[in-house]
Structure formats: C-alpha cells, structure tokens
Amino acid sequence: MKAAVYDNPGPPTVLRYADVPDPVCGPQDVLIAVEAISIEGGDLINRRSTPQRSPWIVGYAAAGTIVAVGENVTDRTVGQRVTAFDMQGSHAELWSVPASRTWLIPNDVDMAQAAALPISFGTARHCVITRGRLNEGETVLIQAAAGGVGLAAIQLARQAGATVIAVAGGRERQARLTALGAAHVIDRFEQDVVGEARRLTDDRGVDLVIDPVGSTLQASLSALAVEGRLVFVGNAGGGGLDVDLWSPMQNNQTLHGVFMGSLFERPAVHRTVDELLEATAKRRLDVVIDQVFPLREAAKAHEYAETAKPLGRVVMTP
CATH class of the missing domain: 3.90.180.10 (Medium-chain alcohol dehydrogenases, catalytic domain)
Structure with missing residues (x-):
C-alpha cells in the first residue's frame, strides 16, 4: 500500500x-x-x-x-x-x-x-460538558476558536445555552465564528484577550475557559471569574507551560486536564x-x-x- x-x-x-x-x-x-x-x-x-x-x-x-x-x-x-x-x-x-x-x-x-x-467534537464535548460542567447562562472563553476543537466547542457551548467568547487571529474569521454561535470574537492579533474578556463580563471574568493552546494558560487563568474552571486540552502553541498557580488557589479556581487518547x-x-x-x-x-x-x-x-x-x-x- x-x-x-x-x-x-x-x-x-x-x-x-x-x-x-x-x-x-x-x-x-x-x-x-x-x-x-x-x-x-x-x-x-x-x-x-x-x-x-x-x-x-x-x-x-x-x-x-x-x-x-x-x-x-x-x-x-x-x-x-x-x-x-x-x-x-x-x-x-x-x-x-x-x-x-x-x-x-x-x-x-x-x-x-x-x-x-x-477527536474535534469528542474532545470539545468532554471539555465543555463533562469537565467544564458548562451551564445555561454562563460565559465561556474559547482559545484557538478557529481550530477543530474550538469550532466544535463554540457549537456545543451555544447549544448548552452559554454565551460564547471566541478567540482567533484575523478579522476575516469573525463572520464564520459568529454564524456558528459565538456572541463575541476577540482578535488576538489586535486586541488584549484578557482585557476584552473582562470588559465583556463587566470585569467579573468568564465561568469557563477551554484552552487547547497551552502557551496561553496564564492569560486564560487571568480571564477567569472567581470559582471559574479552566480546561487545558493541549499545547498547540508549542510554547512553555509556566503558570502562576498562586492566583487560582486564592480565587478558588479549578484546572482540568483532558487527553482524549486514553x-x-x-x-x-x-x-x-x-x-x-x-x-x-x-x-x-x-x-x-x-x-x-x-x-x-x-x-x-x-x-x-x-x-x-x-x-x-x-x-x-x-
């Protein structure tokens, strides 16, 4: 063959x-x-x-x-x-x-x-529903929202009744992400992701972050509300995974890891x-x-x- x-x-x-x-x-x-x-x-x-x-x-x-x-x-x-x-x-x-x-x-x-x-939808559902425990009326931030897992997570989160904030690079993607269910799209090339997430939630922070990038973990934690959940599902960014865990401890936040291969x-x-x-x-x-x-x-x-x-x-x- x-x-x-x-x-x-x-x-x-x-x-x-x-x-x-x-x-x-x-x-x-x-x-x-x-x-x-x-x-x-x-x-x-x-x-x-x-x-x-x-x-x-x-x-x-x-x-x-x-x-x-x-x-x-x-x-x-x-x-x-x-x-x-x-x-x-x-x-x-x-x-x-x-x-x-x-x-x-x-x-x-x-x-x-x-x-x-x-892999894309199976992973997204495990992140959004099983680990993320996303509820109707909550807000979720999805890093790398234009990737396979991100696009799936947008749809599943919207169907769960949540408000979706999608993070992607390039304004040309905004229309497609919005059509799939994103209420807001943050252009990571031109906007401060944490600042925008805080602004869109009246500085409360989001209830859940789905992060398949890895190198964005610190920003994801900074965007979380008190008692928020972060689901870490990959290192697509290929960078370091250094994060300060003191802040999530003080804010009673939860970090979940997901590896679907097992x-x-x-x-x-x-x-x-x-x-x-x-x-x-x-x-x-x-x-x-x-x-x-x-x-x-x-x-x-x-x-x-x-x-x-x-x-x-x-x-x-x-």
Missing part, C-alpha cells in the same frame, strides 16, 4: 509518499480501506518531535470502509462505513485498528466529516461520539473542513495545517 511516512522527526518535508507493507488485521481489529484522513494537532507534534521506528506512519484519525474483520470481532462486518481513532497509522491507504476504536458512520455524514469528528474506549465516551455523529447527520452540528489534499501531498498538507492557520480541519484522501 501507499502511505505517508517519515524516518526521523522534523518539519513537513520529512514526510515521503512510499510503498510499505499492508497492515495485518489482528483478532480484535478491523482493516479499513481509508477514504479520508483528518490531520490532527497531535500528528503535527509527533512528526516534529517524536522518534519512532523507521519508516513510521503518522496519524490518529481516518474514515473508510471495512475490508476485513478480525476473528474475535462480532460487532463489525465487511462493507460498513466507519470512522476510527488510534495512536498511529492513519496516513495510509489501509489502516488496521481495534474494532473498539471505531464508530459506524450515518448515511448522511460524508467521509471527511466523519474522519474529523471523533478515554475513547470508555463506554460513555464511545456513546458520546455516536451521538455526535447522529447530530451531524441531522445537521445540528457543522464539522468544518478547511482544505482537502491528496495523500501523496502529505508534506504540503502538513505544512498548510501548521502554517496557514486553517479554519477547521485539513483532510487528506488516498
């Missing part, structure tokens, strides 16, 4: 399109003929910094059609359309993953949407992704796809995802 692989970590140019052996479908696995691959933030981080055996196929998320089923799998059959999550291997024509890490795709959801949904096989989380897929099929949620590249241009796709500040997910097709 063809796959995007790298031998040593580095910039997007380390990726090459190569012939590699087909994966083996294990007894608990399904083998998927991949039709859409979602480039996730973790893919970029791993490609930049994580040594692996060579050649290494990067990739967490993809969707396609099952072409083989392991001998111990009883709830999946050949021909079913599925989306899947695993810690590596999605940047390829074929992908063998545990059946427990797959979800059936409703008829009205296309492959690109399906590939991007589990949660997807939990029954409740797995069911949540099924529900999100159904909501997407009914057009209650919008999985935003910014750009689609062929897999043979994986290096170009990674560069775009890393440098072009896309609005939503970047997808590849074999």
Whole structure:
C-alpha cells in the first residue's frame, strides 16, 4: 500500500509518499480501506518531535470502509462505513485498528466529516460538558476558536445555552465564528484577550475557559471569574507551560486536564461520539473542513495545517 511516512522527526518535508507493507488485521481489529484522513494537532507534534521506528506512519484519525474483520470481532462486518481513532497509522491507504476504536458512520455524514469528528467534537464535548460542567447562562472563553476543537466547542457551548467568547487571529474569521454561535470574537492579533474578556463580563471574568493552546494558560487563568474552571486540552502553541498557580488557589479556581487518547474506549465516551455523529447527520452540528489534499501531498498538507492557520480541519484522501 501507499502511505505517508517519515524516518526521523522534523518539519513537513520529512514526510515521503512510499510503498510499505499492508497492515495485518489482528483478532480484535478491523482493516479499513481509508477514504479520508483528518490531520490532527497531535500528528503535527509527533512528526516534529517524536522518534519512532523507521519508516513510521503518522496519524490518529481516518474514515473508510471495512475490508476485513478480525476473528474475535462480532460487532463489525465487511462493507460498513466507519470512522476510527488510534495512536498511529492513519496516513495510509489501509489502516488496521481495534474494532473498539471505531464508530459506524450515518448515511448522511460524508467521509471527511466523519474522519474529523471523533477527536474535534469528542474532545470539545468532554471539555465543555463533562469537565467544564458548562451551564445555561454562563460565559465561556474559547482559545484557538478557529481550530477543530474550538469550532466544535463554540457549537456545543451555544447549544448548552452559554454565551460564547471566541478567540482567533484575523478579522476575516469573525463572520464564520459568529454564524456558528459565538456572541463575541476577540482578535488576538489586535486586541488584549484578557482585557476584552473582562470588559465583556463587566470585569467579573468568564465561568469557563477551554484552552487547547497551552502557551496561553496564564492569560486564560487571568480571564477567569472567581470559582471559574479552566480546561487545558493541549499545547498547540508549542510554547512553555509556566503558570502562576498562586492566583487560582486564592480565587478558588479549578484546572482540568483532558487527553482524549486514553478515554475513547470508555463506554460513555464511545456513546458520546455516536451521538455526535447522529447530530451531524441531522445537521445540528457543522464539522468544518478547511482544505482537502491528496495523500501523496502529505508534506504540503502538513505544512498548510501548521502554517496557514486553517479554519477547521485539513483532510487528506488516498
């Protein structure tokens, strides 16, 4: 099969399109003929910094059609359309993953949407509802609101009855973020995020912050109300994570960490992704796809995802 692989970590140019052996479908696995691959933030981080055996196929998320089923799998059959999550291997024509890490795709959801949904919307829901405990009438600040998790969090928070303050770079994004449910959009290039968040809440601060950036944690804490909650869900900014924890202690604020890689096989989380897929099929949620590249241009796709500040997910097709 063809796959995007790298031998040593580095910039997007380390990726090459190569012939590699087909994966083996294990007894608990399904083998998927991949039709859409979602480039996730973790893919970029791993490609930049994580040594692996060579050649290494990067990739967490993809969707396609099952072409083989392991001998111990009883709830999946050949021909079913599925989306899947695993810690590596999605940047390829074929992908063998545990059946427990797959979800059936409703008829009205296309492959690109399906590939991007589990991580973006699954993560956002866990942050906003499960960990963030967002209530109707509260205010939430969403850092990196134009990314996949951010766009999902806007929609879920608005549906929960909250007021959404979205943070993104560039005025050209404001209309789309507003259409998805943001009441206010802060341009991080031109405005002081903490100052604006305080102004919009009459200096009370926000009840909840969703922060997938990492390097913005100190600002996120400064924007919080007394007894507010901060959900830290990544280090997309790639910077340091130094924060002063004295202030949140004094203000009775709560910091939650979220890493979805260890949660997807939990029954409740797995069911949540099924529900999100159904909501997407009914057009209650919008999985935003910014750009689609062929897999043979994986290096170009990674560069775009890393440098072009896309609005939503970047997808590849074999």
